[in-house]
Amino acid sequence: MTLCSLVGPKSKLPIIYPMVLRTWLSPKYGPYWRNVRKFCTRELLSTAKIDSFKVMRRDELESLVQSLMEAAKAHEVVDVSEKVAGLIEDMTYRMLFGRNKDDRFDLKSIVHQFLSLMAVPNLADYVPFLGAFDLQESLRLHPVAPLLLPHESMEDIVIGEYYIPKKSRIIVNCWALGRDSEVWSKNVEEFLPEMFKESDIDLRGRDFQLIPFRSGRRGCPGMHLGLLNIRLVVAQLVHCFHWELPNGMSTAEMDMTEKFDLSSPRAKHLLAMPKYCLGI
Numbered sequence: 001m002t003l004c005s006l007v008g009p010k011s012k013l014p015i016i017y018p019m020v021l022r023t024w025l026s027p028k029y030g031p032y033w034r035n036v037r038k039f040c041t042r043e044l045l046s047t048a049k050i051d052s053f054k055v056m057r058r059d060e061l062e063s064l065v066q067s068l069m070e071a072a073k074a075h076e077v078v079d080v081s082e083k084v085a086g087l088i089e090d091m092t093y094r095m096l097f098g099r100n101k102d103d104r105f106d107l108k109s110i111v112h113q114f115l116s117l118m119a120v121p122n123l124a125d126y127v128p129f130l131g132a133f134d135l136q137e138s139l140r141l142h143p144v145a146p147l148l149l150p151h152e153s154m155e156d157i158v159i160g161e162y163y164i165p166k167k168s169r170i171i172v173n174c175w176a177l178g179r180d181s182e183v184w185s186k187n188v189e190e191f192l193p194e195m196f197k198e199s200d201i202d203l204r205g206r207d208f209q210l211i212p213f214r215s216g217r218r219g220c221p222g223m224h225l226g227l228l229n230i231r232l233v234v235a236q237l238v239h240c241f242h243w244e245l246p247n248g249m250s251t252a253e254m255d256m257t258e259k260f261d262l263s264s265p266r267a268k269h270l271l272a273m274p275k276y277c278l279g280i
């Protein structure tokens with residue numbers, strides 16, 4: 001499943017993509033940019049628009065579940081990294097293998113509590129509640145873009161003790177912000193979604209501690225669509241399948257090293273064996 005396939009009907013992609021790319025690639029802030037951004041956000045990313053593509057999402061999910069069911073029938077090991085995008089892979093790993101058994105059981109029972117036992121249930125009403133803290137924590141440790149895109153300052157400005165002259169190129173290290181031990185726990189490398197229960201830090205990045213979607217007027221307009229898709233896919237993977245690591249591997253043996261790149265993919269693909277658990 002790709003983000004491209006979830007934006008709109010395939011026939012419209014040639015029109016939509018140049019528009020999105022143009023917004024992205026002509027970054028000079030001004031009236032033109034403001035109008036294009038407003039237009040794209042309204043026409044492509046409003047709640048109503050996102051809702052109108054429900055059927056497409058369902059189709060995509062159906063084909064994902066179908067292909068995993070076939071792999072389950074054949075007792076095949078699945079390359080999860082190839083099947084889903086990096087962040088979903090990370091979430092999947094964390095939810096299926098990264099937490100203790102009791103937590104995993106809880107998560108499953110929460111999903112089961114809410115959903116009818118159809119192969120591909122309509123999760124849209126429930127996904128906002130599903131693993132919200134896990135998602136935030138995954139994005140803290142594994143931001144899709146560890147270094148955000150370069151931006152140019154339009155005016156001289158002083159931020160904290162730093163003087164930033166006009167026309168400086170600024171690159172924000174989102175990965176490092178997520179590992180600042182003054183903001184997070186001392187064990188910054190540990191996956192601790194519970195941290196968010198007591199905190200008012202969310203993904204909008206109001207206070208800049210957690211900004212995987214950037215923040216402010218150049219923040220990601222596709223945040224809700226992105227989050228919805230991730231939750232939908234992860235919910236399906238958790239709801240429809242039991243997962244096991246291949247060859248009796250334990251979670252401690254898994255290599256979680258990331259590769260240095262524009263995004264931060266895992267150096268070694270996540271391999272796992274699905275077992276369909278909803279009956280046929």
Ligand code: HEM
Pocket residue numbers: 003007020023024027037087144145148149150211212213214217218219220221222223225226227230
């Ligand atoms: C989990 C999924 C996503 C993540 C983590 C993400 C992250 C980001 C980030 C960090 C930026 C700021 C780039 C920068 O200036 O440094 C951004 C911008 C942008 N994103 Fe996303 N994004 C996601 C999904 C989407 C989706 C689904 C769409 C649309 C279909 C989208 C469309 C855009 C556009 C058009 C911009 C440029 C906005 C501007 O320059 O004003 N994103 N995204």
